[in-house]
Amino acid sequence: MKLIIDTDPGVDDAMAIALAHAMPEIDLIGLTACFGNTFVSQSSRNARYICDLLGFAVPVAEGASLPYGETDYVPSANVHGPEGLGNIETISQIGKNIDESAAAFLVRMAAEHKGELVVCAVAPLTNIADALALDPAFASNVKELVIMGGAYQHNGNITPYAEANIFHDAKAADAVFAADIPIKMIGLDATMLTLLTPHDFHELALHAPKIGGFIEHISKFYLEFYRSVGVMTGCPMHDATAVLACTHPENFTFEEVGLRVVLDGKEIGQTIADDTRPRVQVAVSVAGKWAVDLFKERIVSLG
Numbered sequence: 001m002k003l004i005i006d007t008d009p010g011v012d013d014a015m016a017i018a019l020a021h022a023m024p025e026i027d028l029i030g031l032t033a034c035f036g037n038t039f040v041s042q043s044s045r046n047a048r049y050i051c052d053l054l055g056f057a058v059p060v061a062e063g064a065s066l067p068y069g070e071t072d073y074v075p076s077a078n079v080h081g082p083e084g085l086g087n088i089e090t091i092s093q094i095g096k097n098i099d100e101s102a103a104a105f106l107v108r109m110a111a112e113h114k115g116e117l118v119v120c121a122v123a124p125l126t127n128i129a130d131a132l133a134l135d136p137a138f139a140s141n142v143k144e145l146v147i148m149g150g151a152y153q154h155n156g157n158i159t160p161y162a163e164a165n166i167f168h169d170a171k172a173a174d175a176v177f178a179a180d181i182p183i184k185m186i187g188l189d190a191t192m193l194t195l196l197t198p199h200d201f202h203e204l205a206l207h208a209p210k211i212g213g214f215i216e217h218i219s220k221f222y223l224e225f226y227r228s229v230g231v232m233t234g235c236p237m238h239d240a241t242a243v244l245a246c247t248h249p250e251n252f253t254f255e256e257v258g259l260r261v262v263l264d265g266k267e268i269g270q271t272i273a274d275d276t277r278p279r280v281q282v283a284v285s286v287a288g289k290w291a292v293d294l295f296k297e298r299i300v301s302l303g
Contacts, residue, residue, distance in 0.1 A: 017031070
């Protein structure tokens, strides 16, 4: 499977990139960076840093810096840390982004690998909306768009109504759900069933000191945030769950429904059913223990 991850690293993004690298089923051909957990320049820097740590090189294309129609953006430093990777305060600039925007790179790769490319979008959907606007054929050229975002039957995690990735650019997300593109939405209904405990992170560090140790280190800040909001047992592996949906959809339960995004008022960012929209596959459950166990197995294989 040829895969591009659209990302805003982010603690759980780092875990998702590591997992994709460790999955023999995946040929990771690039990363596109968006604002979200961090400013976009931090997102692309973190993506390159993570790839270097993992010991592989792929193109990193920097994309959107702001949500549609906005002139300012404040990242989620309280969730992921001021630089995006937990308590790490200094992150080296390793390598350079390619001289191509995220949207242009997505469009080009989808055309070059028509019917083969899966895009796993684990950030606000601005880069995806930009790709659709740049070339409407992007929608038919990609094999599938797998989104980590949304809350269908579950409460939101940034407001009572909205999941963070959708909330951070509701207009872009709504444009994506309006497009005729094969979509799987892996939202909080599924990802909140995939909790990694401090013991899980300790095991990763024990059996894979380099990569597992890095993941355990950056997880501490993330775990503390979840404890602060009442999730006492662990933290969900949101973005890594979406990667698993790319390769093992049979372990998810899906409901087919059209979706729109609320664009104003207190419910802005909420993903709700709309029968007038193209139907997408919404994950309403996942085999949580299987997901956690496979994630740990694959990360340990990296050493």
